[in-house]
Amino acid sequence: MSRRAVLGWAGAGAAVGAAGAATVGLAAREDPTPAGRSGLVPFHGAHQAGIATPVQDRLHFAAFDITTADRAALVRMLRTWTAAAAAMTAGDQVGSGATGDPQAPPGDTGEALGLPASRLTLTVGFGPGLFTRDGVDRFGLAALRPAPLIDLPAFPGDRLDPARSGGDLCVQACADDPQVAVHAVRNLARLGFGTASVRWSQLGFGKTSSTTPEAQTPRNLMGFKDGTRNIAGTDTAALERYVWVAPADGPAWMDGGSYLVARRIRMHIETWDRTPLGEQESIFGRAKGEGASFGRTHEHDPPDLAAMPEDAHVRLAHPDSNDGATILRRGYSFTDGTDGLGRLDAGLFFLAYQRDTRTGFLPVQQHLAGTEALGEYLQHVASAHFACPPGVRGPDDWWGSTLFGPTGT
Secondary structure (H helix, E strand, O other): OOOOOOOOOOOOOOOEOOOOOOOOOOOOOOOOOOOOOOOOOOOOOOOOOOOOOOOOOEEEEEEEEEOOOOHHHHHHHHHHHHHHHHHHHOOOOOOOOOOOOOOOOOOOOOOOOOOOOOOOEEEEEEOHHHOOEOOEOOOOOHHHOOOOOOOOOOOOOOOOOHHHOOOOEEEEEEEOOHHHHHHHHHHHHHHOOOOEEEEEEEEEEEEOOOOOOOOOOOEOOOOOEOOOOOOOOOOHHHHHHHOOOOOOOOOHHHOOOEEEEEEEEEEOHHHHOOOOHHHHHHHHOEOOOOOOEOOOOOOOOOOOHHHOOOOOHHHHHOHHHOOOOOOEEOOEEEEEEEOOOOOEEEEEEEEEEEOOOOOOHHHHHHHHOOOOHHHHHEEEEEEEEEEEOOOOOOOOOOOOHHHHOOOOO
């Protein structure tokens, strides 16, 4: 019998309604990063920020269900969201902010008033349900669903909570201040009232991956460095090869975009904390202190896969063990209280971007699931898959314009 002695677990996710105004008035900003203002990440560009961007410390991720069948209403919301996102990432309030008609709700929820932008990025993705739900093509998009946007299969050991999985649309807010990240998602949820509602959300802290390999690799809640071979945000060649969708890949509306897999992975940390150090290191295939892989001295030394146990995480997840499959990771740790049985509900909120999920996340997870020794201490409890369109090219562009067409009609 496994030492873990897994007990039953039930997710606590529930749908949450969004509330607030449905419109926002914003002045067009030609330059989202005006001189003299620090902590800003450009919003406009060929690719969405928040993918190859240097990873911030905090996350608020939300998946939404679209509650209307009105295509025009959905397009209006996406336009409104884009304008609000451009303002917030520039450190500005939404609409009239804290001023305006005292008889009407304020244009901004206000909790980030006076706070810097804190490198806020907002990244949007479209889930399978946006294209068809229960066989219904609500928005005339069914023929435009990308082939890589697959329904992820069930993997061995999965115990997915439907209430905390899936979604028609997602928003990933990353910032160095948790209040800034929460404020951004809250404002978008408010502006989407009547068109979209929050299906589930996840707060994250302490980035567990880095797109800046010159910095020290962060640690997960098991105390180990993971992802030392992550793609660098400055490695243009690797990003083009593994992350950004190319024109030849199709469909055309995804050119410059990327595919996102989100997985909520619960760690059985109480059992892990009672595991001997040597066994922990064998499970990962690297030293806990320095982070070097077996047979190496430093964390970034090329790993000697043959020196590791056959079921070590590093060995099984490495591209050389998966026919070159490579993903860009942006994971975060989470703690969400307890599970009602005296154990922390804690773990890893895994985020992986790739050019094609079928050649990225899928073969790697199929190799790991039911095979790696680390699986004794993990359980995947939520899962979602999204197609993230290319970036917003300028103040007249908007999230989803390549999918819906410039006018949205």
